[in-house]
Amino acid sequence: MKKNILLSFCIAFLSFKAIATPTKLTVRVKAKDAKFIGTPIGGAYVLVKNHQTCALLSNGLTSGSSGDTKLLLQTTHNRYQSLTDEKTAKYVAELDIKEPTLVDIEVNAPVSRKGSAIKASTQVWLIPGKDILGDGIILELPGLILDILAPTTHQIIPLESLKEKTLLFKISLTMLCGCPISKDGVWDAADFEVGAVLKKEGIEVGKYTLSKAQETNIFEGKLPILEKGNYELQVYAFQAKGNNSGVDIINFVIQ
Structure with missing residues (x-):
């Protein structure tokens, strides 16, 4: 009788250990000196992998709004104060794990703007049944x-x-x-240095400065073109206050 009870206990114990526990992991992606990356700009792509085995555990896009401008950028924050609400962009991975698991979180955003997309990654230990909710993990x-x-x-x-x-x-900048840049706006155009380098047949022929146009997000400039040939235009933008930068390059032909 005692052997049967002990055997039953062992079987129950082993079965308990083998049962995977549903565990939620909330991931959010935020632009530096700006807001969350969500549906309005195409979202951020999120990968969650088992660090030890490299097995893909979950993947998908963040969805939702970019968040509250006043709360994120114009308010002093207290410790543990939430920066998000139910509408703020996020990705929730629902994982079944049997034991504490170290996971790699990789993000790439914004998905719809491949030329400007930036990657980032971090790690976190997931404990079975201990959901990471609220603001979650913010990259x-x-x-x-x-x-x-x-x-x-x-x-x-x-x-x-x-x-x-x-x-x-x-x-366009x-x-x-996706938040707008305008004169005297939350993201003031005066805080951005926008310049250009012009090359002809691979050789630099001049550097130029762009000025803010009347339209939101638009900057413009003038290039002196004296000769026919193959040209390359490199344009950069730099925000010293936020340590943000961006670049675009195109080629055109003068005939």
Whole structure:
């Protein structure tokens, strides 16, 4: 009788140990000096892997809003104060684990802006049944989304079409979460240095500064073009206060 009881206990104990426990892991991705990366900008791609085996445990996109501007950027925060609400962008991985597991969390964002996307990673121990909820694990990404709007990629431009041999060029610039940059705005255009380098046949021929246009996010400048040839335009933006930067490069032809 005692042997049967002991055997039953051992079987129950082993069965208990073998049962995986559902455990939630909340991941959020935030742009440096800005807001969360969510649905409005295409989301952040999240990978959760078992560190020891490299097995993929969960993957998907953050979804939801970019968060409360006033709370995130214009309010002093206290310890343990939540920076998010139920609408704020997140990805919740639902994992079944049997024992404490060290996981690698990798993010890439914004997904819809491949040329500006930044990667980041961290690690966390997951304990079976101990959900990581609320603000969760927040990964912060530095960067800016910079797109050269004009001239367009490999645009062929007749030299005689340029008035006073000057080519107007224009870019769009936003924070990594898609938040707008404007004169005297939350993200003040005056805080951003925007410059350009022009090359002809691979040789640098000039450096230029862009100024803020009237439209939100738009900066523009002028390039003196004296000769026909193959040109490359490199444009950069730098926000010293937030240590954010962004770059875009295109090629065009003057015939």
